[in-house]
Amino acid sequence: MNIEEKVSFEEKQYDLLTIGEILVDMISKDFSEDFSNDEYVKKFGGSPANIVINTKRLGLNSIVASSVGYDGFGDFLVSYLQNQGVDISLITRTTYPTSMVVVTRSKGTPIPIFYRGADYEIEYTQKLEEAIKNSKIMHFSTWPLSREKSRKVVEKGIEAAKKSGTLIGFDPNYHKDLWDMDVDGVSYIKSIIKYVDFIKPSEDDAERIFGKDTPENQIKKFIELGAKLVVMTLGKDGVIVADKNKMQRFSTLATEVQDTTGAGDAFWSGFYTGIVKGRSIQEAVKVGLAASAFKLRYVGAISPMPKYEDLIKEFNV
Incomplete structure (x- = not known):
């Protein structure tokens, strides 16, 4: 994969x-780094x-496979997706409570508190396998990898994607507190990068996986583990994109920051x-920076993302 080239896709x-995961984000009304706030607002969440949702608004045909509880929060999340025109046929319901994250508004990296339940009860079905085979890209993060049941779903998904020519995107957003005590999450993440x-x-993800180092050295470590294309987000310092032969830095397009929650998802x-x-x-990458800059103007993980044509026109990318 070459950063200067386009990606060719089959028609799917x-x-x-x-x-x-689909979950509820409880976000503080005011900026704080120590959870001293008294008021929190319920927001739709889950990377x-x-x-x-963002890609649907930008013009892609996108679908999510997840699990929520048979409770009010689960109803809220499913209804939200339906109102956004998202296909909910790959979302299962469970007796476990809907998962939730409590986080304070931040202009840096938010520090979350996790309350997990239904999110890792996702199931691998024939319908999910067919959807993977009929998708151009399959994406996942470390959330489902952190528990055995959902980890097996992703592993089967990777196998199906490889057989069908579906490209795979991975967000290595490792948080030690999410993982079962008997699983070495860092070692597991390193083991699947080659796929x-x-x-x-x-930068925070890389530090949690490899320890402190320069962004350039961190990127080399991902490449050495078999990553074909690495995009490292650097917050206000933009991003670095790299293949095995070339590395290039891009500046941020953000001019206003109301809340960083969901900025990575927007990218x-x-x-x-x-x-x-x-x-x-x-x-x-420039389109990703534009989407992230747009999201940063709003509180919560979801912003009123414009159509693709309007986004690239506004940010001249």
């Missing part, structure tokens, strides 16, 4: 399929679902949209 039913086509670590959304729309990897 879905542009993007994501596997993973895979955020990406599907994916796109990987987008943040993924713009990046995938750019690729599917026929842009080179380099150009798709």
Whole structure:
């Protein structure tokens, strides 16, 4: 995979399929780093679902596979997706409570508290396998990898994607607190990098996996583990994109920051949209930066993302 080239896709039913968590984000009304706030606002959340909603608004045909509880929060999440025009046929319901994350508004990296339940009860079905085979890109994060049941779903999904020529995107957003105590999450993440086509670590993700180092050295470590394309997001310092032969830095397009929650998901959304729309990897990175800059103007993981044509016109990318 070459950062200067476009990605060729077969004609398939879905542009993007994501596997993973749908959950409720409880976000503080005010900026704080120590959870001293008294008021929190309920927001739709879960990285895979955020990406599907964003890409739907940008013009892709996207679908999410996930699990929520038979409770009010589960109803809220499913209804939200339906109102956004998202296909909910790959979402299962369970007696476990809907998962939730409590987080404070931040201009840096938000520090979350996790309350998990239904998100890892996702099931691998024949319908999911057919959807994977009929998707141009399959995306997942470390959330489903952190528990055995959902981890097996992703593993089967990777196998199906490889057989059908579906490209694989991986968000290595490792958080130790999410993983079962008897599983070495870092070692597992390192072991599957060779199977994916796109990987987008943040600086914090890379540090949690490899320890402290420069962004350039961190990217080399991902490449050495078999990553074909690495995009490292650097917050206000932009991104670095790299294949095994070349590394290139891009500046941020953000001019206003209301809340960083979901900025990485917005980047993924713009990046995938750019690729599917026929842009080179380099150009798709710019679309990702535009989508992220747009999202940063709003509180919560989801913003009123515009159509692809309007986004690239506004940010001149």
